[in-house]
Amino acid sequence: MADPIQDFYAVIPAGGIGSRLWPLSRADAPKFLHDLTGSGNTLLRDTWNRLEPLAGPDRIAVVTGRAHRAAVERELPGIPDNNVFLESEPRDSAAAIGLAAAVLSMREPDVIIGSFAADHVIRVPHLFDWAVRQAVATAREGYICTIGIQPSEASVGFGYIKKGAEFVVDGAPEAATVESFVEKPDLETAKAYFADRSYLWNAGMFISRADVLLGEIAENQPHLYAGLMDLAEAWDDRDRRGPVVDRVWPTLTKIAIDYAVAEPAAAKGRLAVIPGHFDWDDVGDFASLAKLNSHGRKNDLAILGENARVLSDAASGIVVSQTKRVISLIGVRDIIVVDTEDALLVTTSEHAQRVKGVVDALKLTGRGDVL
Secondary structure, three states, rough: OOOOOOOEEEEEEOOOHHHOOOOOOOOOHHHHHOOOOOOOOOHHHHHHHHHHHHHHOOOOOEEEHHHHHHHHHHHOOOOOOHHOOOOOOOOHHHHHHHHHHHHHHHHOOOOOEOOOOOEEEEEEEHHHHHHHHHHHHHHHOEEEEEEEEEOOOOOOOOOOEEEEEEOOOOOOOOOOEEEEEEEOOHHHHHHHHHHHHHHEEEEEEEEEEHHHHHHHHHHHHHHHHHHHHHHHHHHHHOOHHHHHHHHHHHHHOOHHHHHHHHHEEEEEEEEEEEEEEEEEEEOOOOHHHHHHHHOOOOOOOOOEEEOEEEEOOOOOOEOOOOOOOOEEEEEEOOOEEEEEOEEEEEEEEEHHHHHHHHHHHHHHHHOHHOO
C-alpha cells in the first residue's frame, strides 16, 4: 500500500439532512450517520476509512453542524479535536469547504486539500485512491481539480462535467481540462451524454491548493472570502473563536462551491478533471438505495434493518424497517417502504425524488416532531 500523501489534507463536509431519504434520514440523524449498504459502518465511517490511507489519521478534517459533533466523534474516535470544524448553522458547501481551506492554510500555507462528501458510496477503493493521487498531482500545478465519474448508465439524477482536452501532468496521465458543467438532463440528453463518453458525472469532489481555492473565492465571492479569513484568523484561539463565529458565520454568503468556485474556474481554464473509474453513488433517494442494495437486479427486494421482519411474494424494491412490525408485500413492483417508530413512507422508485416534497409539506404544517 502506498504511503499517505505528505502535503495533503482530506476534508469531509458532513452536513444536510438527506430529505429525499425521509423518514430514515432526519435532522438529528442525517444520512451520513446511517449504514445504508450493510457494511456494518455508517457512510461517514466508510468515508474516513477510504481517506485514511491517502491522508493519514491526523490529516482528515470534518466540517459539521454543532448538533452533530457528539455523533461524529463517536463514529470517528481517533479524529483530533482541532480537526472538527463546527458550523453554527448551514451556509452551503462554499462556506463549509472554504472554512476548512482558510483554517488549514493558516496552519500550513502550502497545503493541498481535497473535499469528499460524508454520504457517498464508493466501491473499488484502489481506483478511488489512484484518482485522488492524480488529482493531487494536478493541484500541485495550480489547478483546481475535480474527479468526474465515468457514467455506468444514462442517468438523469446527476449533473455532468464536459471533459475537454487532456494535458501533461507528471503523475496524472488522465488529467484533462473542464469545458463546462451541465445540470441534470432529461432522459434523451442523458442518453446522448452516455454515448459521447466525454461527459462525466459530477460527484462534487474538489482537490486544490488551499491558497488557490481561496483565491478563486476572493475573486468570485469577495464578501464570503472576507468572512472566511476573519474566522480563520481567530479559529485556533479558543477564547476568540466563539464570538467571531457567532458574529461572522450567519453573514456568510450561502452558495454551493460549484457556483462559487468550480464553474467560474472552468470558464477561466483553471479547472481540471480526473476521470474516476470506480463505482460511485450519492444515494440521493430510495430508488438509488434500492439499486445499490440489490446490485442492480430489478426483480430483487432489498431489505435494510437489523430486526426487519419482511414476507414477500413476487415483490421488488426496498424495505427499510426500524420497527418489529411484520411487513408483507405481495405482487408489488419497485415498491419503497420505510417503517420507523413515528412515520411510515410508501411510494415507488418512479416517485422517489418526490419524497423531498413531503418534508417541505411537513415543515409548512409545523410537524417538526417527525423531521
